[in-house]
Amino acid sequence: MDTLLKLAAPDMRAVDALIREHMDSPVPVIPALADHLIAGSAKRLRPLLTIAAARLAGARDDACLKLAAAVEFIHTATLLHDDVVDSSELRRGRVAAxxxxxxxxxxxxxxxxxxxxxxxxxxxxxxxxxxxxARASRVISEGEVLQLTRSHDLDLSQDVYIEIIKAKTAELFAAAAEAGAISAGASPERCRALRRFGQDLGLAFQLVDDALDYSGDAGTLGKNPGDDFREGKVTLPLLLAMGRTGAAERDFWVRTVDRREQTDADLERAIVLMTETRALEDTLNLASRYADSAKAAIADFASNSWRPALQDLADFAVARRA
Amino acid sequence: MDTLLKLAAPDMRAVDALIREHMDSPVPVIPALADHLIAGSAKRLRPLLTIAAARLAGARDDACLKLAAAVEFIHTATLLHDDVVDSSELRRGRVAAxxxxxxxxxxxxxxxxxxxxxxxxxxxxxxxxxxxxARASRVISEGEVLQLTRSHDLDLSQDVYIEIIKAKTAELFAAAAEAGAISAGASPERCRALRRFGQDLGLAFQLVDDALDYSGDAGTLGKNPGDDFREGKVTLPLLLAMGRTGAAERDFWVRTVDRREQTDADLERAIVLMTETRALEDTLNLASRYADSAKAAIADFASNSWRPALQDLADFAVARRA
Incomplete structure (x- = not known):
């Protein structure tokens, strides 16, 4: 991740200036609220992806900068709406807007x-x-609605779970990379390869996020661990643990996830069950496979320094603790 | 209005088909919720404006149809968010989504x-x-935030009120007409004239809306009259009445609008004060002036049948009771 951040630093400074300029408005509450969220974002992973995809595809001009800023705005808009929808309390280490x-x-x-x-x-x-x-924005909203209506379902299948995270998370990663490649005038084949990289990276990223919700800590995460459990949101760690504990623990899951009747000890018990059934481990294993697939998608790009830096990003997405 | 609806009928049927097609989604709740709101819209005033502007500007192809459907989608999206923001109970004669x-x-x-x-x-x-x-969508959101933060202010000036309705309502009317003109390949001057028509029509439309909230009835309106008063939302009728009743009624306005402590009789009393001070009358007079200005903006367009039909629409905006 460090190599990529260093390579992209001049571009990202320009993106940051565009973000600051365009979040301004004569209506005072708008820049204040936008800044609260945008300033909390240290990584800016999605616009970084647009920049890196464009540069890897040979972009020599700055056409990708505005698209990168647009990608960050789309992401920030969905976070704002998500936090309202989920009544979340923390975001990026700050009180939710x-x-x-x-x-x-x-x-x-x-x-x-x-x-x-x-x-x-x-x-x-x-x-x-x-x-x-535009298509990505629409797909994201479909993913959010699908999550809203289906993710409290104890019998959610792994396929529908993957469908949800593909839409709500991986689609913007995919579109961010593809838009960067397009702005660089890359061939359709190269655009597809970078889209694929973004999509697999996004899936790995979300799977790790869902695992960290049970294994991370508040200080590093910038949000409360256990949020998904408390909200009764069925993600892969929970889905695997429920499947593997079978009838023995059915009452526990129905009470805590379906009815959301929880005591303080329930989250700990859920984490124990996830560890015993290797649900957390297998979630991270699946994330690794997606990261490998992402790396493979760009393996035959000429090796300017952006290619290994992007491949490192895929490893970072899996290894990170926050 | 009837002439215009008749002239535009074939185009509007095509727009309706585009709307139905594009509100579809594999996620079931999306078309159901969208249909609830879209089916409730009898007039489809904004897409009608796009069509009429394009045809008045000489459009011979169907490029305006997709733009018209897009305009209706932007409008419907803002209504959905508005009703959440205002906790409104009724919309287009139906229970709010x-x-x-x-x-x-x-x-x-x-x-x-x-x-x-x-x-x-x-x-x-x-x-x-x-x-x-895109600019219109941004301006609308700025108008909505401005309304949210300022419209409960007893000392709201008429200028800020006009600024709010220009952004939250008239901007989409203006953009709808301008986009239609652009799609017809009209000259910049003609695009500006049709934009002006849309903007003034939108201002007239919103002023009449704000008056009807005190003088209409629920059956015709499709929403509860008195909503603005109950929400303590300062619109022109209220603003004029407060200014003209002066110190004598200050306590009444502070209690009912600022503190929102209301009894059932208060709305009636507010309406009496608005009538006595001619606040309602003058709101409608201002609406008439904007409608006249709208008609003047397109006066020198060659008189194909669309011009008088659009001018009638401006009169309808003022004369309507719902």
Whole structure:
């Protein structure tokens, strides 16, 4: 990750300036609320992906910078709406915006950032890149609705779970990389390869996120571990543990996940069951396989320094603790 | 209005088919929730404006149809988010979507429709039209935030009130007409004239809406009259009445609007004060002036049958009772 951050540093400074400039508004609460969330983002993984994909594909101009800023705005807008939808308390190590400014302001500032993203894309001037990011925005919302309506289902299948995280998380990673490649004038084949890289990276990233919710700690995570469990959100660690503990623990899962009647000790018990059944381990193993698949997708790009840096990013996505 | 509806009927049927097609999704709750709101819309005023502007500007092809459908999607998305923000109970004569499917689903389906709007615009293929509608989407969200943070202010000035309705309502009317004109390949001057028509029509429309909230009835309106008063939302009728009743009624306004401590008789008393001070009358007079300005903006367009039909629409906006 460090090599990539160093390589991309000048571009990311320019992206940061674009973000600051475009989150401004004469309506005071908008930049205040947007800044609360955007300043909390240390990694800016998605715009980084746009930059890296564009540079790996040979981009020599700055067309990718506006698209990268647009990608971060789309991401931030979905976070704002997500936190309202889930009533989350913490985000990026800070109190969630809706608890400070209220849910109405969070919804509307999300809309503002989403619209700004499209203004930036218009400014970037590439209709094919715009198409990719418009479709991604729609797919993300479908994934969020699917999660909302299905993810409290004890009988959720692994297929539907993968479908949900592919839409709500991996699609923006895929689109971020693809849009970067498009802006560099890459061939359709190269655009597809970088899209594939983004998608597999995004799946690995979300799987690790879902594992960290049971194994990370609040200080490093920037959010409360155990949130998914408390919300009764069925993710892969839970899904595997429920399947593997079978009838013996059915009552425990029905009470804690389906009815959401929990005591403080229940989260610990869930983590013990996940460890005993190797549910956490296998979630991380699946993440590793996606990371390997991501690396393979760009293996035959000419090795300018961006290729190994992006491949390191895939390893980082799996190894990270936050 | 009837002439315009008749003239536009074939186009509007095509727009309706596009709307039905693009609100579909494999995630079941999305088309159900979208249909609830979209089926409730009898007039489809904004897409009608896109069609009429395009045809008045000489459009011979169907490029305006996708833009018109996109305009309706943007509008529907903002209604869904508005009703969550305002906790409204009725919309278009139906129970508000968030009371049936919950606020989270309303927020996310709003996002879906917003993204779909941009997919439709990409499909329409005009970057300048996309620019106009992306900017409009951003301006609308700014207007909504401004309304959220300022409209409960007893000392709201008429200027800020006009600024709010220009952004939250008139901007989409303006952009709808301008995008239609652009898709017809109209000259910049003609695009500006049709934008002006849309903006003034939108201002007239919102002023009448704000008056009807005190003088309409639930059956015709499709929402509860008095909603603005109960929410303590300062609109022009209230703003004028408060200014004109002066110190004598200050305690009444502070209690009912600022502190929102209301009895059933208070709405009636507010309406009496608005009538006595001619606040309602003057709100409608201002609406008439904007409608006249709208008609003047397109006065020198060659008189194909669309011009008088659009001018009638401006009169309808003022004369309507719902």
């Amino acid at each position: 809706h608890l400070i400014w209220g849910a109405p302001a969070s919804v509307l500032v999300g809309d503002f950032l989403f619209a700004r993203a499209f203004e930036l894309m218009v400014d970037a001037g590439s209709m094919p890149a715009l198409e990719v990011l | 968030h009371l049936i499917w919950g606020a989270p689903a309303s927020v996310l389906v709003g996002d879906f429709l917003f993204a779909r709007a941009f997919e439709l615009m990409v499909d329409a293929g005009s970057m300048p039209a996309l620019e106009v509608l």
